Amino acid sequence: MTPDPDTRISGVARLVDSCLEGSVVGSFTRIGPAVRRRLTRFEELERRPGRTVVLTGATSGLGRSAAGALGALGMTVVAVGRDLRRLDEVAMEIEAAGGTALPEACDLADLAEVAGLSERIASMLDHVDVLVHNAGALLAERTTTPQGHETTVAVHLLSPHLLTARLRPQLEAADRAKVLTMTSGGMYTEAFDLDQLEMGADYRGSVAYARAKRAQVVWTLALQAREPAGGIDLSLVHPGWAATPGVSSSLPAFSRALGPLLRTPEEGVDTLVWLSSLDPGVPHGGRLWLDRSPRPLFRLPRTRVSDAVLAEQGDALLEWLDRATQGAG
Numbered sequence: 595m596t597p598d599p600d601t602r603i604s605g606v607a608r609l610v611d612s613c614l615e616g617s618v619v620g621s622f623t624r625i626g627p628a629v630r631r632r633l634t635r636f637e638e639l640e641r642r643p644g645r646t647v648v649l650t651g652a653t654s655g656l657g658r659s660a661a662g663a664l665g666a667l668g669m670t671v672v673a674v675g676r677d678l679r680r681l682d683e684v685a686m687e688i689e690a691a692g693g694t695a696l697p698e699a700c701d702l703a704d705l706a707e708v709a710g711l712s713e714r715i716a717s718m719l720d721h722v723d724v725l726v727h728n729a730g731a732l733l734a735e736r737t738t739t740p741q742g743h744e745t746t747v748a749v750h751l752l753s754p755h756l757l758t759a760r761l762r763p764q765l766e767a768a769d770r771a772k773v774l775t776m777t778s779g780g781m782y783t784e785a786f787d788l789d790q791l792e793m794g795a796d797y798r799g800s801v802a803y804a805r806a807k808r809a810q811v812v813w814t815l816a817l818q819a820r821e822p823a824g825g826i827d828l829s830l831v832h833p834g835w836a837a838t839p840g841v842s843s844s845l846p847a848f849s850r851a852l853g854p855l856l857r858t859p860e861e862g863v864d865t866l867v868w869l870s871s872l873d874p875g876v877p878h879g880g881r882l883w884l885d886r887s888p889r890p891l892f893r894l895p896r897t898r899v900s901d902a903v904l905a906e907q908g909d910a911l912l913e914w915l916d917r918a919t920q921g922a923g
């Protein structure tokens with residue numbers, strides 16, 4: 595039987611790791627992977643020629659780093675981005691690393707574009723082994739999409755929901771496909787409340803971002819709960835705090851304060867690339883991963899809910915997302 599990746603860590607290592615985890619700053623900065631690599635072996639990743647990955651947000655920061663790393667494992671990467679010049683650059687990086695690049699332009703805020711993207715991918719690939727919802731942004735100003743939704747919600751929830759639904763035949767055609775969604779430490783600060791998800795006049799970028807990231811947790815667990823045994827594995831991946839164009843532009847003070855303590859993009863995507871490279875039979879779904887181990891879904895008592903409430907939240911969110919994405923494209 596394929597071992598669960600969470601069973602490799604010894605008792606002492608687990609104790610040290612949980613102290614680090616509790617410290618937040620130690621866990622999320624570069625200290626996290628530096629210590630954890632010493633506590634437990636981070637095995638070399640296996641090359642996976644022929645594995646197909648759809649990766650959003652491939653043109654910058656973490657996504658760009660992941661694109662090269664997945665290419666270096668021989669994978670075929672559908673690199674999704676908005677900027678054609680940067681898409682060309684990332685395609686060259688994937689090919690130079692040894693992978694196959696299929697660059698695709700799409701503004702993920704626009705559901706019509708997401709529907710078009712899904713059609714193009716479905717016509718190119720008969721199966722998708724890994725779908726990575728990495729694109730994300732913390733937007734200082736409230737903006738709305740062509741469909742009238744607040745943009746943070748559109749990019750983090752509506753577009754992943756639609757893309758996952760439209761690519762379901764390709765995901766089901768793969769051997770136990772993986773859907774990985776990039777989460778954030780900001781998520782821990784907000785409880786889920788569907789009525790408060792799309793912010794209006796009360797909009798604050800950091801709150802809208804944290805609520806959308808919390809809702810991605812609810813979404814991932816709800817979809818995982820609906821999967822039959824041996825079906826698709828859906829997980830959340832936390833990069834820690836990494837130095838990227840996104841962080842330096844949206845959180846300049848934070849970026850300056852942490853400076854060299856921020857992870858490199860390569861350190862930030864290590865767990866994402868590791869999960870993408872696992873054998874199809876290795877179970878990882880329904881969990882949140884950081885530094886190759888599962889981490890808590892809640893940190894603050896005011897955000898914590900029981901499993902039963904989480905399931906109810908998931909039902910309500912999926913129903914809302916189905917309605918909001920119905921008829922796209």
Ligand SMILES: NC(=O)c1ccc[n+]([C@@H]2O[C@H](COP(=O)([O-])OP(=O)(O)OC[C@H]3O[C@@H](n4cnc5c(N)ncnc54)[C@H](OP(=O)(O)O)[C@@H]3O)[C@@H](O)[C@H]2O)c1
Pocket residue numbers: 650651652653654655656657674675676677680700701702703728729730731749776777778779833834835836837838839840841862
């Ligand atoms: N860096 C960190 O410390 C950190 C921590 C926690 C979570 N995260 C998460 O990690 C992910 C990547 O962040 P990053 O730090 O690498 O930021 P980044 O450098 O700003 O990269 C974000 C990527 O998302 C794309 N994107 C944003 N809005 C889009 C849209 N409407 N349509 C298409 N693509 C869009 C961007 O495309 P363009 O190139 O066209 O802008 C870019 O490729 C995000 O989900 C972020 O929330 C990052």
